[in-house]
Amino acid sequence: MEVALEDNNLMEKVLPPDEQEIDVELEAKEKKYLRGEGANLESLKDKKLKTQLASREKLYGKSAKAAAKIEKWLLPASAGYLETEGLEKTWRIKQTDIAKEVDLLSSKNQYDIVLPDFGPYKLDFTASGRHMLAGGRKGHLALVDMMNMNLIKEIHVRETVRDVAFLHNDQFFAAAQKKYSYIYARDGTELHCLKEHGPVARLRFLKNHFLLASVNKIGQLHYQDVTYGDMVASIRTGKGRTDVMEVNPHNGVVALGHSGGTVTMWKPTSQAPLVQMQCHPGPVSSVAFHPNGHLMATSGKERKVKIWDLRKFEEVQTIHGFHAKTLSFSQKGLLAAGTGSFVQVLGDSSGGGGGYSRYMSHSMVKGYQVEKVMFRPYEDVLGIGHSMGWSSVLIPGSGEPNFDSWVANPFETSKQRREKEVHLLLDKLPPETIMLDPSKIGAMRPSRRKERPTRGEIEAEKEVAIEAAKSVEMKKKTKGRNKPSKRTKKKKEMVENAKKTFPELEHSNIAGKKRRIGEDAAAELPASLKRFARKN
């Protein structure tokens, strides 16, 4: 067995660098950074544009090449992995086995914290993975610095805590409590009481949009802007109570899992769901999104976990005989699923998302009930919140080895944090940018079918047309032909003409309404009596 955690490339066998191999590797990376093919410039007639675009493309190529080289040579750390030899299976390897192999710093990340009093714990990590928030069901809130295992603040709210979520950094966090949800500062001060959300079941924070999304006990979805406190949207889902909610990190779309086996996806600017998917025959117990936003995992009460491709909305894989109360994707695409006192981690062997199979498993002490699993960002660590506290286990190859200080920096100083906060606020996205395919922003508006204009629209149009006809300046004609009577007659004619273009539509509309009313009445009657149905 070989275990390697990130930053630990001692075990990596370095092959003599084969030029060709490197080239191939670089090319693959370059392709990734090119983000698709350039347009076919041959078809362009505008020579100036052609040359400009060609030079642009060249620059893009250069950029991609530079990025690929940086990724290949300059990144400081490499991803960890777990390799077995012979008959060994990766899922048979226990945490104790791993502990022997890894370095001291990593082995520190294996621990159980037993807090039996305050019930199952919910967890949340900041984007950098530096801080963790644990919320016990019975009112225990704890903010922990994971780097030095320092308990920053611990408070008891003395009522049910259903969910916890960090806001944009570790300075603020929100907790969904019995009646309302609250926002606390890092030092435990209560800053806001969010009464409008109602008794919230799940809380999620949309980092790029600065929206706090919540779904409450009566199935209402709320979006609140945390920068200026406005309620951006409150949506009645109409699907009943749910406590399954996840945010797609790629596009900010919120997914809810419902008791009818459907998963609905929402954005704040529309009252109707963007997508409804019938995922399971029974209630959906949890949903998780891959960081690239293309994969979604759902688990149903009928003991199935399904992986969906969100680009095609098709099922990619079904994992049978396996029920998950909680699901979580890691940065590198490992999928953790927890049920009872058992946590299983699935790895994607194919790379395309279709081949998830057992990678590792971890069973806790019997009787512990897993409440929430969540991978710690930029670390090979899985956090497990359960009924007796929380634990942390090592899952090699789960985290992104190289953090990007422009995105999230675990070693952030307070000054950097402050600057970052300002930058984040400046880069805040408006809520309407949440859409299924955010790469379409700035592109051409998708052509839509001509919708039938509503009655009001038609009327408005008619009015405009009449006004236009009335306000037409008449030409001054020669003496005999410039009589006022003639002019008025002409004007009237014009107005009539303007009106003439509309009556048809109007009639059809009225007729439609009449028919509907008549039909309802007629539908109930036997055929022979239908002719006597009252038409109103």
Next chain:
Amino acid sequence: MGSLKRKSSWSSKTLAKSKKRKGPHLPNSILKMIATHKRPLNSDDNEIDSDVDLYEYEEGIPEEESRKNNRYGRLDNYEFKLPDDFEDEDVESEDDEDGLNSEYDGDDDRHTRMLQVLTGMPSAAFNSENKSKPLLFTEPYPEGEFNPTRDVLSGKNILTEEDFLAPLEEYHKTSKQISRMRKDTYKSLVHPPLPKPDRERLERKAARGLVDEEFSKWVHLVKRNREAPTVYFNQEVVNLGKSTVGAIASEFQPRTEFEMRMASVLNDNEVSEAHREDGARLLELNQASSVIYFIPCRLHDVSMEDHIKDYNHIAKMRSLLFNHERKSKQIKKIKSKLYHRLKNKDLRNSVLGALMDPEMAKEEAMKQEARRVEERMTFKHKNRGKWAKRMVRRGLNVKYNGTGEAITEQLQINAELSRKINSLRDGSSSDEEELSDGSDQDTPYKLLAKAKEKTLRALEDDEVCNSGLMSLPFMVRAMKKKNEEANEEAKRAVEEYEEWENSGGAVKPKKTISVSGRRVFGAIEAPKESKKDSDNFYDNNSDSDIDDNDLEGVRDTASPARRNTGTTTETEVTRDEGGEDSESEAEQMVDGIFEVPSQAELINRAFAGDDVVGEFEKEKQEVLNQEVPEPEKPVLLPGWGQPWPTNKRGYHQIKTTRKEEDAQRKREEALKTRKDFRLKHVIISEKVDKKAEKLHTTTPPFPFTSKEVFEHSMRMPIGPEFNPSTVVGDLNRPEVVKKTGVIIKPVKFEEVNPNEEVDDEHPRNHQKPRLNKKTSRRQSKVK
């Protein structure tokens, strides 16, 4: 005689002709001359002509030739006939020659003489000419520069250079010049000029060629500039001079005497030292310097004129001041009461006056307060004033809008004032609270008592207004009826209150609330609700008037959200039941000899109760109907459009069904183009998000014409978060790089290699490498 006659006719003819022909303008003198030298000849004849009436017989056209009425055949005119005006040009008529000769013989001498006198040349010149060239007048007008001969016009007898050179040759036979000239003449024959359009076209062509050549050498340069992603204009770094005030100040050189003096003081070490250390010393120095510098300056600089000017100015100012003072004194002396009253009033009215005089301000405040009190006391703003009463009585407030508005305004002000008073009172004593406040502290007793009191009062004062509209008999009757009803109701209410009071407030009214649209689940919730009701009963009612007895509003406000939870709980309950059923079945099975079914089957059975998939399909259908509505069916009354006896498809119906089919087909097509057409388990909303519409463009921006190319060009982000720092600068460089203040000079010509590729990394002007602060920090930045 006949010849004479002919002559005269000819001469007159020529004269007339020469006059008629406007083309060649002969000088007047020549014309005159021609006239004079002909006149004497013909004078006799003219006389004769004038004396004797002579006329020529003009033979009429014979009838055969006139061809009138086509009386004669065409064939009879066989003989060739020249036209009337035919004249053989080459053959001179003998008559003419004879006549001319005879004519000219006589006056040749005279003519030469005259010419001699006019020109001052020897007569030989004219004579020889005459002799050498026999006179031939083939033209009706004299030959000249402007009247070319017929030969010339027809191109026969062109005058060539040879003709001019021939006489010269006799004298200078050996001249080389002439031979050269001759050569030249043979070489270049003078051709007539080309027509103007042709000439211009040629000119243009030539010019175009030249210009093209000139311009084509710029093509590469222009192309390069046009294609360059960035154009640099800061090639030569120009010194723009000092930009800051400090920089300008540091360059200051004292020039005038005054400036120099200032500079010497400012730069004096002693002074600056004193300034830094010792204040007293500075003072001393200051005095000394003023003595040193300014006294002499005074003495020297001020001239007598200036002094006088100064003096005059001061005198003027003084006199002005004096006048002003005198005037103000005069004003004080004015005895007119009216004047002072108005003045004081002005002062008082102006806020300034009040501010200036504290006593006055106090007085003003007192007055204001008094006015306010009076206003409150007199209820000026209720419609109880004399005017208002009259208006109301006469019904004028209804009749005239203006009055009505005025009254309502008064009432409004009244309401405001009374509110103010109330608020003041509330501040002092919180005991008194109006019934409408409906606070929680009110005991039911108190409330009841108040309600009762109010109703009683209402019962007592049901006086009827007897004026205006209300005095009309039917109105009176109606009012009475209403009053009676109200009284009855009030009585009932009072009875009820009494009943409650007797029972000590413990008797709860009958619960009239029957929640129709909701189901109540579980045994816990119902008592809870009732308990809540008993707790908050009075609260609830205090919101609406007690008299009202209207509790339906409360009933109606069952929130839709609650209803929603109701349904969900219901489904849960049913599901639970289902689960129990299966469990019991399982138990049965365990009890019996049945084998235990597989897990999948069990699950299927467990979820057998709710047809989730079917529901979803229904929902999808609904959404589809909403987003792609079904075509409307035609409206037909039964029997209409169908001939009787009814055949299956009437004419009318056929027409509409075709339309219908069309619409149906369209709908199906629309459904087919939807993303979720093939996905049974998915509904993808295709509603247009109006808010997000602004994030898209409707047309591609200017240089782009195709959507595809535009979108491909947009695929790469260009920000520093997404690109290595080495390329970010290139990606984001503006189209024009220019330093502010640099003058852009016109393009200079330079040789450009057309095959050279535009190199963006090394701009043409070899800039200094810019220092990018972020470069080092973001070395590893990739995303």
